[in-house]
Every structure is written in C-alpha cells, then in structure tokens.
Amino acid sequence: MKAVLLPGINESLQVVDHPEPRPDEGFALVRIRAAALNHRDVYIAQGQYAGISTPVIPGSDGAGEWDGRRVLIDPSLNWGSDPRAQGAQYRILGMPDNGTFAQWVSVPVENIHDCPAHLSFEQAAALPLAGVTAWRALFTRCNLQKGEKVFITGIGGGVALFAMQFALAAGAEVYVSSGSAEKIAKATALGATAGVNYREENWDKTLRSMAGGFDVVIDSAGGDGFAKLPALCNSGARIGIYGGTMGKVNGLSPQILFWKQISIHGSTMGNAADFAAMLQFVNQHRIIPVIDRVFEMEAVNDAYARMHHSEQFGKIVLRIS
Numbered sequence: 037m038k039a040v041l042l043p044g045i046n047e048s049l050q051v052v053d054h055p056e057p058r059p060d061e062g063f064a065l066v067r068i069r070a071a072a073l074n075h076r077d078v079y080i081a082q083g084q085y086a087g088i089s090t091p092v093i094p095g096s097d098g099a100g101e102w103d104g105r106r107v108l109i110d111p112s113l114n115w116g117s118d119p120r121a122q123g124a125q126y127r128i129l130g131m132p133d134n135g136t137f138a139q140w141v142s143v144p145v146e147n148i149h150d151c152p153a154h155l156s157f158e159q160a161a162a163l164p165l166a167g168v169t170a171w172r173a174l175f176t177r178c179n180l181q182k183g184e185k186v187f188i189t190g191i192g193g194g195v196a197l198f199a200m201q202f203a204l205a206a207g208a209e210v211y212v213s214s215g216s217a218e219k220i221a222k223a224t225a226l227g228a229t230a231g232v233n234y235r236e237e238n239w240d241k242t243l244r245s246m247a248g249g250f251d252v253v254i255d256s257a258g259g260d261g262f263a264k265l266p267a268l269c270n271s272g273a274r275i276g277i278y279g280g281t282m283g284k285v286n287g288l289s290p291q292i293l294f295w296k297q298i299s300i301h302g303s304t305m306g307n308a309a310d311f312a313a314m315l316q317f318v319n320q321h322r323i324i325p326v327i328d329r330v331f332e333m334e335a336v337n338d339a340y341a342r343m344h345h346s347e348q349f350g351k352i353v354l355r356i357s
C-alpha cells in the first residue's frame with residue numbers, strides 16, 4: 037500500500053510502498069480515503085513529544101470504508117475503565133501504532149463509527165481527534181450551559197474551532213482570540229460575537245471592555261497569557277486547558293482563583309462515551325468541520341509546514357489516493 041512514513045525525528049516525510057497491516061483479533065482494516073493533521077503530528081516530527089518511536093506512519097484522524105460502510109475512526113486506544121482520566125495503557129492512534137496517513141490502517145473494531153451522512157470523507161476525517169478534545173473540554177469537564185459566555189483562545193486551531201462550533205450550537209455566546217485579524221473576522225462570520233488579537237499588549241483589557249466576564253474559558257496556549265484568564269472570569273467560572281503551546285504559566289494569582297471560586301480543568305482527548313456523544317451532537321446539529329485546505333498525500337510536507345507556521349484556519353486534510 038501507499039503510506040506516508042516519518043523515517044526519524046526532524047526528517048522529511050516520505051510517501052513509500054509499505055506492507056499492508058495485518059489486523060490482530062478484534063481489529064479491522066479500514067481503507068482510508070481522507071486523513072487530517074493535528075499539531076501532535078508536527079510535534080512528533082520535531083521530536084517534541086513523549087516516547088517517540090520511528091519509523092512510523094503518522095496520523096490520528098481518518099475516514100474511509102469498512103464493511104461496505106462509510107466510517108471514521110476514534111483515535112483513543114485503551115482509555116481504560118476510569119471515565120475521569122485515561123489509564124497507563126492509553127495510546128493515541130498514529131504513534132507508536134501506525135496511523136491513518138496510509139491507504140489501510142488497522143484499528144480496534146470498537147473504534148470504528150459510522151460517518152455522519154452529511155459529511156464528505158474530507159470533512160469526516162477532520163472531526164475525530166480535535167472534535168473529541170473540544171467536546172470533553174467544553175462539556176464533560178467545563179459543563180457548558182446554554183446562555184453562558186465562552187472565551188476560546190487561538191481560534192485558528194483545529195480544536196478551538198470545534199469548541200466554537202459546539203458552543204454556538206449549544207446556545208452559548210462565544211468570544212475568541214487569535215494572532216491574526218483575518219482569522220478573527222472568519223470566526224465572527226461563523227458566529228462568534230467578537231475577538232481580540234493576543235499579540236496586542238492590552239488584549240485582555242480590550243476583551244473585558246467588549247465582553248464583560250466569562251463563564252467558561254477554553255485554552256490551549258498556557259504561557260503568560262493564561263495568567264490573565266482568571267481576571268476575565270465571572271465568579272464560579274470554569275477554565276478548560278488542553279494544550280501548552282506557550283509553555284509554563286508565570287504570574288497566576290491564587291487570590292483571584294479562590295475568591296472567584298474558579299475551577300481549572302485539565303482535559304485530554306476523550307473516552308468512548310465522549311466520542312459517541314460528540315458524534316451524536318454533530319449529527320443532531322449537522323455541524324460541518326471547517327477545512328483549511330486539502331492536500332494530496334504526496335504534498336504531506338507542505339501540509340506539515342502550513343501547520344508548523346500556524347497559517348491554517350481549521351483543519352488541514354490529506355486526500356489518500
């Protein structure tokens with residue numbers, strides 16, 4: 037089969053002829069038609085991820101065909117029995133296990149789900165990892181309620197955009213941040229009330245004056261910007277954090293956290309129940325993932341470069357020939 041191979045850290049990706057996977061018991065072979073990138077794939081290629089093993093076929097997101105059906109894949113493997121957190125055996129499809137950037141992938145049968153009928157293969161491939169991460173952070177962890185006010189940082193990101201689409205569909209009012217005025221304009225066109233540029237010095241004060249306080253904040257940046265979030269929160273607010281793009285947080289005030297009774301919820305991916313609930317919500321509200329660009333499999337290095345430079349608005353998809 038044709039597959040994208042990451043030969044080693046900091047090496048270019050190659051499209052190679054690779055032996056088809058042989059499924060173990062309880063696994064099935066899915067013929068992938070489209071796959072999508074996540075920042076995880078870029079971090080792995082750059083050596084910035086725990087426990088990297090190469091060579092590997094990357095890719096956590098895929099949609100295609102199995103058993104005569106159009107399907108997509110839940111990339112969470114071996115979550116374990118505790119719904120509060122994944123167990124020690126937890127893995128994400130696409131390293132160490134070979135992933136979806138290939139014509140065939142072997143996955144547990146229970147991780148295969150029917151593709152929402154209103155989505156193309158490209159749109160469905162965009163959904164799984166980012167969709168379940170957004171779902172768990174927003175609903176399972178932060179318990180978002182209709183009518184609440186939500187702030188989502190870095191709206192160009194794949195997870196952030198799903199969080200916005202889900203929050204809007206749930207009847208929340210959404211504000212966003214981005215490093216790009218163009219991306220803020222695209223987000224408002226999709227239903228966000230307004231946004232601020234996190235590169236501007238007083239973005240937090242601007243946001244406070246335009247929006248007042250927030251009930252839920254969804255962040256993947258961390259860093260010093262995170263320390264400004266509690267002051268933007270209403271009493272009893274919940275902050276969901278699922279990424280750490282900007283590194284460690286300096287200057288976080290404990291007083292604001294305890295006085296306003298703010299909860300900070302770390303969130304990672306989602307279990308089978310989160311995934312099923314997310315899919316049901318996407319079907320019910322006919323949510324269509326925002327696709328930035330579709331690349332042919334052969335242009336995979338261009339796709340990685342686009343994500344590395346944060347040029348995207350929405351998901352970057354690979355068409356698997």
Ligand SMILES: NC(=O)c1ccc[n+]([C@@H]2O[C@H](COP(=O)([O-])OP(=O)(O)OC[C@H]3O[C@@H](n4cnc5c(N)ncnc54)[C@H](OP(=O)(O)O)[C@@H]3O)[C@@H](O)[C@H]2O)c1
Nearest residue numbers: 075169190191192193194195214215256257278279304305
């Ligand atoms: N815990 C989990 O389960 C999980 C799952 C998925 C992702 N993640 C992590 O979450 C992060 C985002 O992942 P992704 O796949 O959505 O990546 P992505 O699509 O590449 O999005 C990254 C976004 O981060 C935003 N950003 C950069 N600097 C920022 C800053 N100073 N303040 C606020 N936002 C900033 C940018 O937004 P603009 O383009 O709008 O400026 C960029 O588009 C990564 O660190 C990833 O590892 C974690």
